[in-house]
Amino acid sequence: MWKWRRRLLAWEEELVGECRLLLRSVFLQGDIQDCCIWIPDPIDGYVVCSAYCLLTSEVPHHFTVVSDRTAYKDFPLEVSLFAWRLLRNRLSTKDNLFCRGIIPKNSQVCITGCGNVESTSHMFLGCEFFLLYGI
Secondary structure (H helix, E strand, O other), X not given: OOOOOOOOOHHHHHHHHHHHXXXXXXXXXXXXXOOOOOOOOOOOOOOHHHHHHHHHOOXXXXXXXXXXXXXOOOOOHHHHHHHHHHHOOOOOOHHXXXXXXXXXXXXXXXXXXXXXXXXXXXXXXXXXXXXXXXX
């Protein structure tokens, strides 16, 4: 049973439920060496170019976890959690905050002033300010 320092909000409970579902099929095996595999190209492995092409392609992708072949122990917890939230569109972008009823509709504009709605794909792949300054 997991214990929390404070009571979780409804949307946090939903995230915990998703995390539990992902971890349900994970079994630790001490006699097998862990390795990370880039599923789109398991032979050559991960390269930034292939990740960028995957994220910017028009074809929708369904990311799955291969629990018996993928290990996250080599990554800091913050990186693993960030990637998990990013792939599930659970970052606190303004469009997500609007969908949860936290901010009004007219507050969804990107913080850079570019005029677009602040979404995960806009901030990481489309906003010229973030692309230009590498923030």
